[in-house]
Amino acid sequence: MTEHKHAAAEDLDRDAIANEFDAAVNMTASELETWLKTDDSKAVGWKADGSKESVGHDSGRKIVAIKRKKKADLTTADLEHMRKVTGYVHRHLAQGGPAKDTEHSRWRYSLMNWGHDPLKKRG
Template identity: 60%
Template sequence: MKSHDEIWSEWQDLVNMTPAELRKWLDTDESQAVGDTHGDGESTGHKSGRRIIEIKGRKKADLDDDDWAHMAKVVGYIKRHMAQGGPREDKENSDWRFSLMNWGHDPLKQER
C-alpha cells in the first residue's frame, strides 16, 4: 500500500487539469458520452471528475481517508490507461483521451 506522500506526489504529476478546466470539460457532451454508467446515467469517470474537483479544493492536511482512497484510485486509473498508449490516429478526439480527461488527466496537455 502506498503512503500518503507517494499518492500525493503521483496525484500532483498525473492530475494535470485544473478544477476550472475539469469543470468546463465535464459539462461537454464528449465528457458525458464516454465510460461505463452501470445503468445510472452517469459514468464512473464523470463522477470521479466531480470528486477530483472537490479534492483539489482542499489542502493536503484536510484530506480524509476516503479522499486518499479516491486519489489512489485516480492515480491507478490514469497509469493503466496511459500505459495503453491510446489510438495511433486522432488521439485528440478519441474516447481514450476523453475518458482520461474525466479522470483529470489530459494526455495531450504536456504535448501542446
C-alpha cells in the same frame, strides 16, 4: 513512541499519495470542471447498472473537490480515491492511445474525465 511513528508513517503515505496524484492529474480543478460540462465528457465511460453518469465522470467531480482542498483536510476517502485515480491514469496511459486523431478520441476523453489530458504539455 509507537503512536508517533505510526502518525509519521501515515503522513508519508499521505504525501506519497498526494505526489502521485498530482503527477497523474495534470488538469486544474477549473479545467476539469469545464470539461465535465461538455457532451464529449458525458458520452464516454462505463455506467453502472441504472446509473446515468459514468464512473469516470463521477470520478472527475470528486477530483475537482479534492483539488480544491488543502492536503491537511483530505479524508481517508479522498486519499483512497486519489490512489484509484492514479492507478486508472497509469493503466490507461499504458494502453497507448489511438494511432489517429488522438485529440478527438474516446481514449483521451475518458482520461480527461479522470483529470489527465494526454495532449496537455507540462509547464
